[in-house]
Amino acid sequence: MATVSKEDYLSVIFKNLDDKNEVKANVIAEKLSISNAAVTDMLKKLSNEDLVIYEKYKSIKLTENGFLYAKNMVRRHRIWEMFLHQVVGIPWDKVHEEAEKLEHSSSDYLINKIEEMLNFPEFDPHGDPIPAKDLKLPKQKKSVKLSLMKINQKGRVVRVNDFDNEFLSYISKIGIELNAKLKVKEIREFDKSMHILVGNKDWNISQKIADNIFIEIIDKGNL
């Protein structure tokens, strides 16, 4: 049976799959802020329901079913975010928190209605891809971490990590939003902090901030 907890486990697993499509139990516990013991417990249950592949001491994989379920959760989450942002006018940094609850409390019927109303968006307010009704993911633009950009490079914000309110609220305040253009003016080797230009304003941001912002580089051809 589907419960709020199980749904959150599946989402977290899906979002943290590595290059081998696996996650460590470890990571799940950390992301959900619960003990490792609780994770072991739940993984056995999810395994019984054919949602994850669980073998003692090994990394976790999703089954076919688990993949579908997880992708549908991500779909629900991101459609809610888009709706809250675009239709209700909830700011960028508050939609994630609300969607984290709403995703468990809405029928597929409702999600489909909302999606239709939004005219089938491909990306959520943070630039993350929204799985379509058939659960296929739209292709994402190639992007690099802002922290990896070089001096004088220019780019466009195409995605930001959405898991920390304070981070989102802060970058919002310095003018960083989806599609915002920026330029790297200086990089201090000492702490890897950066001086960037957003619009016509200068800001100094830490490496940790820059690590969570993803940029599509604008090269000369694009100017």
Added chain:
Amino acid sequence: MATVSKEDYLSVIFKNLDDKNEVKANVIAEKLSISNAAVTDMLKKLSNEDLVIYEKYKSIKLTENGFLYAKNMVRRHRIWEMFLHQVVGIPWDKVHEEAEKLEHSSSDYLINKIEEMLNFPEFDPHGDPIPAKDLKLPKQKKSVKLSLMKINQKGRVVRVNDFDNEFLSYISKIGIELNAKLKVKEIREFDKSMHILVGNKDWNISQKIADNIFIEIIDKGNL
């Protein structure tokens, strides 16, 4: 702490208060489709949290706190219904079910935003009053059960009971919606079924249907 269960208990208690502002444990169990034993259990917990007044073998009352909490739940529920109906375009007979879940998964912040967007509606899609932010209830129009109307009386639908999908879907199909005008053409004493005119169409409805529709009588002065 507030959980989905507790919130549903409070809503059910509030909606079923009698003239003395009391409910029997009995009624709660029935409305929530759970055992009486479970209700006793939960009432003790709610009492410890100063939400209900519980004394062995006596009817249940709400405390001041309980009243406020319950009214806020009703507010959330009805604002969601209105939003789903008006903004998302979900039909009359499906909004209740969705709102029953969403009411537990939305912050007051979000509810207030939605209310604002709807321009502070006073009644939900079923004609039930929506508590305002200060939890005051708007005054309702005087109304009578359709089943109590007399032959040749005319009226306007001002409220319908919203707890049964099939009922709502059916009356929707025969043209009964909020503010619809109708006239009683015949009443069969045998089973109290009625012949009514809705718009320009005739329908025969059972007493049970007519019991759940509330009408503002239109007397000659109003024609």
Added chain:
DNA sequence: CTTTTAATTTAAGCTTACTTAAATTAAAAA
């Protein structure tokens, strides 16, 4: 006033989803 019936409570038990502490296993370092 006594009996019957209906409502309510108690008792015992279950599942879900957690916790902490201790034990085990696997992986990394020496």
Added chain:
DNA sequence: TTTTTAATTTAAGTAAGCTTAAATTAAAAG
């Protein structure tokens, strides 16, 4: 290869929210 460390599992226990069955109490009927 052995040792150390880190990840994982097991064990025991808790709280929430249910269940059924049995016991108790209050209210209604006689």
